[in-house]
Amino acid sequence: MGKTLYDKVYDRHVVYQGEDQPSILYIDLHLIHEVTSPQAFEGLRMNNRVVSRPDRTVATMDHSIPTTDRSLPFRDEVAKKQVKTLEENCREFGIQLFDLESENQGIVHVIAPELGITQPGQTIVCGDSHTSTHGAFGALAFGIGTSEVEHVLATQTLKQDKAKTLAINIMGELPKGTSAKDLILSIIGKYGHDFATGHVIEYRGEVIQNLTMEERMTVCNMSIEMGGRAGLIQPDEVTFNYLKDKQYAPKGEQWEEALSEWRLLYTDDDAVFDQIVEFDASEVVPQVTWGTNPGQGAGITDVVPSPEDLPISQRKAAEKALQYMGLQSGTPFDSIKLDKVFIGSCTNSRIEDLRKAAKIVSGYKVTDSLHALVVPGSQTVKRQAEEEGLDQVFIKAGFDWRESGCSMCLGMNEDIVLEGERCASTSNRNFEGRQGKGARTHLVSPEMAAAAAIKGHFVDVRNWVTKEREEVGS
Amino acid sequence: MIEPFTSFTGTAVPLDVDNVDTDAIIPKQFLKRTERTGYGQFLFFDWRFENGKERQDFILNQDRYQGASVLLARKNFGCGSSREHAPWALSDYGFRVIIAPSFADIFYNNCFKNGILPIVLSEADVDMLFQRTNEKRGYQLSVDLESQRVIDSHGFEAYFEVTPYRKRLLQKGLDEIGSTLEFKDKIKSFEEKHRIYYRIDRNEKASI
């Protein structure tokens, strides 16, 4: 019997296959950040242990840092201490840290791919559930808790049982005016917030093959939002072209060797998945979530649903969500007014996302009563956007243009949505209180968020009239 | 060190909400601390408190459930962020057992590292436990890890699955890192054969 992509990557990393314990799996790359690591380092110190492979550990700070002027001192003392703790830990244990002064700093799931550290066939872990993002490269990547962070620091391995496998075959063609974000939100909306629990997902089919690397990252990023342990996409020429010449990607002879290894990373024709579903992409419309989990969403042309129209098992949660969201059933989505718009997060803050949003925004102005911000995923994305003049498009339209970080995705810094405020957000979670206590989050694509910022309410971007960008600079 | 888990009896409290995420269990404003302890006071913070006062409409605040140590929950409990602060908060508050029809993977795994036993029972069994908890004040559940059973004193009995390794983790309070380090040589020889195609330099500022 053939092997799935997941089997192949997993099997290549088994150090020890135990009978009375889960296998010991080797970890190729361990990403760490300020929020979920301090207690792990403390654990090491308490037990007189060291970091086994500092050269396979990469750190950055992204979650709790301010996105405003970095030359100013931190206003939040507790966050400052957390960032300092990470600096001290990295210094003590010899770990490479892309700190706030580094030109490589950014959201951990944005920087590892763009630096070429994320590579096909690797095992990658991070104390963060959106580690699934890296699966876009055909790497087995998943989030872990702090105890496991400590385990990986000390041993460069993890104990893990094999997961079940789920193939999502995506057929048809993604319609014009829709995006990878709409695709993944539609999938989660159709199958539910916990559909993939216990499974590693492989996204397959022509639609996936036609996505760019950044779009694939958007899809894999949200695997965890349907409960998936990880999300995978078979690496192909798109992947290899993306990686070639990246700062940490192999060069010369090494590149050729790596390529020949990476080309073996695919699911065999006769491999068997535990579960297979087929999804038709041709019916995808721009999505807006109306509830408090990413599975509670609908198309922009729909209305806010009535709980009675949903399956019984979903009704109670829908009622609670609508109440929290302050929404009436039957309300058309394009009449929902917004207070904030956030373009950013590890789902949608890469250069292509910003280009798409800028294209919508160009020549328009943000509605007066609304606060809109763009937070690039990394310093590299920010520099690139500035080179292309995208920053000026956003600034002219009335957006804030910020330094890179997680920002309003989880509101650990000052970028929060206030109680009762409504926000269109390109992030990945619309949980109660995610962007701030009492904050009402609607997940959308960058294009939808940009258009909503201009109009002050949701609009169908498929009908958007784009204006030519005036020459910037001079 | 975490208290070994063998058998346990405690008061149950029913949290009748689907998809309880870890943002709800412990909101992000409490993730800036660098300690591992003291999170119980922040458990379900935004649901538990309003303007600094306890909300009477939240189940954990009701008199009859004070001192509860068995949490009855609904499907997909612990979804969302991987933050281990969630089990830290639950355990610090006093919970040792969580019963639900399903759990999110990362949360489920994190529980075992923190002396909490997450138990999956069928929807029907969980429904029955919710009903009994609502009806009987001071309703208690007992869990025997060795035989993998949940029982009450009114005839309820259900078997639950747990892998032998995880069971041992709770029963013996295993030092997982220590036990993996016993395979140090195996890891070393694996590393010698295994190719990695990136090179990260050590932190130049390193003090060692």
Ligand code: SF4
């Ligand atoms: S951007 Fe949001 S989801 Fe992504 S790592 Fe940061 S906080 Fe987590």
